[in-house]
Amino acid sequence: MGETQASEYRSDIHRQQRDLMLRWYQRLEESAHGGPPAVSLMISGNCVELLEAFGAVPLYPEVNALQLAIRHQSLDPILAAEEMGYAADNCAYVKADIGAMIKGITPAGTELPVPKLVLCNFVGCNTYVKWFEHAAEFQNAPLAMLDVPFLRTAEPRAEDVAYIVCQLKEIVKQLEELTGRRFDYDRFREAMRCSARVEEAWSRIKHLARRTPTPFDAYFDAITLMGPLYVYRGSPEGVAFFELALRELEEKAARGEGIYDQERFRVVMEGPPPYPFFRTFRDMFAAWKATAVASTYSTVGGLWEFGFRHDPDHPFESLAMHMLAHNVTNRNYLQRYDQIRRYIEEWDADGVVIHFVKSCRLFSAGQGDMRGYFTQQLGVPTLYVESDLEDPRYFSEAQIKNRMDAFFEALEHARSTGTLHRGAAAIRHAPGGEIAPAAADRLKILQ
Amino acid sequence: MRVAAGVDVGSTQTKAVIVGEDGGVRMLGRALVDTGANVQRAAENGFLEACRESGVEPESVGFVVGTGYGRYKITFGNTQMTEISCHARGAHFLFPSTRTVIDMGGQDSKAISVGEHGEVLDFVMNDKCAAGTGRFLANAAEVLGIGLDEIGPLSLRARHPVKITTVCTVFVESDILSYLAQGKKPEDVLGGVHLAIARRTVSLARRVPIDPGITMTGGVSRNTGMVKALEEVLGTKLQVNSDAHFAGALGAALFAIEKMGESFESGIWRPSNATPRG
Numbered sequence: 001m002g003e004t005q006a007s008e009y010r011s012d013i014h015r016q017q018r019d020l021m022l023r024w025y026q027r028l029e030e031s032a033h034g035g036p037p038a039v040s041l042m043i044s045g046n047c048v049e050l051l052e053a054f055g056a057v058p059l060y061p062e063v064n065a066l067q068l069a070i071r072h073q074s075l076d077p078i079l080a081a082e083e084m085g086y087a088a089d090n091c092a093y094v095k096a097d098i099g100a101m102i103k104g105i106t107p108a109g110t111e112l113p114v115p116k117l118v119l120c121n122f123v124g125c126n127t128y129v130k131w132f133e134h135a136a137e138f139q140n141a142p143l144a145m146l147d148v149p150f151l152r153t154a155e156p157r158a159e160d161v162a163y164i165v166c167q168l169k170e171i172v173k174q175l176e177e178l179t180g181r182r183f184d185y186d187r188f189r190e191a192m193r194c195s196a197r198v199e200e201a202w203s204r205i206k207h208l209a210r211r212t213p214t215p216f217d218a219y220f221d222a223i224t225l226m227g228p229l230y231v232y233r234g235s236p237e238g239v240a241f242f243e244l245a246l247r248e249l250e251e252k253a254a255r256g257e258g259i260y261d262q263e264r265f266r267v268v269m270e271g272p273p274p275y276p277f278f279r280t281f282r283d284m285f286a287a288w289k290a291t292a293v294a295s296t297y298s299t300v301g302g303l304w305e306f307g308f309r310h311d312p313d314h315p316f317e318s319l320a321m322h323m324l325a326h327n328v329t330n331r332n333y334l335q336r337y338d339q340i341r342r343y344i345e346e347w348d349a350d351g352v353v354i355h356f357v358k359s360c361r362l363f364s365a366g367q368g369d370m371r372g373y374f375t376q377q378l379g380v381p382t383l384y385v386e387s388d389l390e391d392p393r394y395f396s397e398a399q400i401k402n403r404m405d406a407f408f409e410a411l412e413h414a415r416s417t418g419t420l421h422r423g424a425a426a427i428r429h430a431p432g433g434e435i436a437p438a439a440a441d442r443l444k445i446l447q
Numbered sequence: 448m449r450v451a452a453g454v455d456v457g458s459t460q461t462k463a464v465i466v467g468e469d470g471g472v473r474m475l476g477r478a479l480v481d482t483g484a485n486v487q488r489a490a491e492n493g494f495l496e497a498c499r500e501s502g503v504e505p506e507s508v509g510f511v512v513g514t515g516y517g518r519y520k521i522t523f524g525n526t527q528m529t530e531i532s533c534h535a536r537g538a539h540f541l542f543p544s545t546r547t548v549i550d551m552g553g554q555d556s557k558a559i560s561v562g563e564h565g566e567v568l569d570f571v572m573n574d575k576c577a578a579g580t581g582r583f584l585a586n587a588a589e590v591l592g593i594g595l596d597e598i599g600p601l602s603l604r605a606r607h608p609v610k611i612t613t614v615c616t617v618f619v620e621s622d623i624l625s626y627l628a629q630g631k632k633p634e635d636v637l638g639g640v641h642l643a644i645a646r647r648t649v650s651l652a653r654r655v656p657i658d659p660g661i662t663m664t665g666g667v668s669r670n671t672g673m674v675k676a677l678e679e680v681l682g683t684k685l686q687v688n689s690d691a692h693f694a695g696a697l698g699a700a701l702f703a704i705e706k707m708g709e710s711f712e713s714g715i716w717r718p719s720n721a722t723p724r725g
């Protein structure tokens with residue numbers, strides 16, 4: 001294949017995104033010098049609105065880790081952590097974060113504060129627990145654990161919601177003591193209102209990708225928007241940014257502009273990207289003019305395209321619901337299947353690409369079966385490639401490119417013979433492609 | 448007659464096949480050379496030798512498709528395709544009833560589910576590590592001090608194949624040495640080595656549906672011991688012949704004939720100092 005360069009969308013959105021993220025690092029630096037208090041938080045189903053009520057800045061170790069990787073700076077801190085005794089198969093995000101902490105490396109070169117609280121919002125991934133224990137220890141900062149039960153049933157149970165609400169209220173007390181600031185309930189509700197508007201805009205952006213051609217790539221471009229989504233969601237800056245992004249992309253869609261001069265393939269992406277080779281990976285899709293119309297990774301922080309919004313009238317309960325049920329990491333595996341299936345059908349995709357991350361158990365365990373489910377039960381072409389989201393040593397360019405090219409060659413051939421089906425047709429075409437009724441029961445997606 | 452070529456530059460060997468079409472398509476000749484350090488040169492040599500074997504002038508070859516890991520290094524190729532597509536196509540040409548291809552090469556092993564017309568329906572490959580590939584066999588041969596071509600036939604003589612528990616290409620050496628130290632016969636050790644790889648390959652292949660009509664391709668298909676070990680683990684016969692080793696290059700040549708289409712342009716052959724095309 002000829003080397004087509006990815007033409008990601010460049011405009012005001014990108015400029016503003018960069019400014020916002022830079023501003024975030026500046027606020028963190030201010031925090032290190034007596035500015036607003038900082039609180040460490042995990043991305044998965046995060047409760048950033050709670051911090052807004054204190055005027056606190058979120059400190060996301062995952063964002064720092066991925067920023068290091070994307071700037072090709074992750075290997076040094078990973079090696080530093082391994083020298084300390086972290087094992088080869090520990091989550092590489094953890095190693096990059098801890099290693100960077102030890103070596104004093106920061107992604108933007110700005111100073112990072114010692115958080116007033118290391119708040120482990122344990123949602124879905126149990127690596128978080130140990131990660132935040134270590135982070136608290138190394139920074140000599142207090143630690144709080146928010147225990148969010150894993151979602152095993154289709155609907156969250158009332159006891160689970162009450163359990164989380166009760167914990168959130170305890171955290172509020174703890175934060176009042178640690179920051180010396182009073183919990184501002186009005187500001188909290190205002191943050192919920194901002195979040196709901198951001199979620200509405202973000203969700204509409206995602207629904208724009210249902211068009212052919214899609215005006216934005218719901219994996220690679222979505223990742224650009226995810227920083228502001230997690231840092232600024234509960235703030236007026238977040239609202240302004242996402243409403244601008246929506247306008248721009250709507251205009252682009254109205255002009256009928258896609259990612260490439262001609263969109264050839266539409267895929268659903270599963271799994272985090274290989275950040276150390278982000279550009280290289282993107283170019284492998286670009287070579288085939290393939291766009292991601294939807295991705296599960298962009299729903300780690302929250303799953304809003306199916307309708308959930310934070311509710312200013314029930315702020316604590318809706319925070320709990322968000323953490324419990326409306327992010328991909330805390331949902332059960334069959335719900336992830338169904339999420340992808342809906343993307344294929346409603347976002348009109350030709351196939352699925354799974355990027356398996358060697359050091360991330362949470363996302364990757366079971367992806368072999370997932371591949372089997374999509375290819376064999378639903379008859380949807382599904383590619384499986386392996387590397388890592390943070391550790392550059394696991395990326396073998398020639399091997400991954402080979403698999404990608406073979407996958408798209410097969411799709412192209414199928415199209416030339418009229419046997420490639422898109423969207424709902426792709427699934428209906430499968431021999432016996434129905435989910436067993438017992439499984440379907442547990443699968444009901446939450447609205 | 449329209450003539451086209453496929454060149455498969457693999458990690459250890461380079462294969463080239465020339466096909467001709469007048470009425471039907473047939474294979475005119477084939478060549479095999481070691482890849483070595485100069486990939487570009489290997490591709491050229493393979494191509495020229497296959498031309499000689501076929502009795503065609505290099506200039507009369509209308510289209511060349513490159514495949515294998517070195518495919519982008521073939522300066523005289525018109526286009527490239529992955530060896531996954533090419534092996535499926537080549538295997539289907541050799542055995543039209545092919546529905547599953549097991550390809551074992553120097554550093555790769557893969558299973559491909561193939562449609563009625565030789566198209567790829569699904570595929571799986573071993574990951575980054577060389578466990579369960581030709582490399583593993585080569586290491587075992589080296590430790591035993593036996594030529595690579597002899598290990599297959601020798602393994603067929605195993606009466607009590609040993610149990611090899613590792614599929615790691617590095618650790619298998621110590622496993623073999625300890626069996627030899629225990630006085631096990633080389634054929635029993637080799638029997639165990641072949642079975643270990645066969646089991647690993649079949650468990651990989653089970654991730655695509657293994658439909659009947661299983662064709663084995665790639666360099667390891669010449670190893671009679673491996674064919675038998677795979678048949679034993681699968682519980683069924685494999686389709687394999689002496690051309691199966693060339694299936695990738697053959698598939699590439701078949702795509703080349705197809706792609707040549709109407710725009711037949713003669714004389715695309717250029718020596719390597721010419722600028723790359725495509």
Ligand code: SF4
Binds near residue numbers: 092125126128361363
């Ligand atoms: S294991 Fe995966 S989900 Fe968990 S912290 Fe690491 S990257 Fe994130």
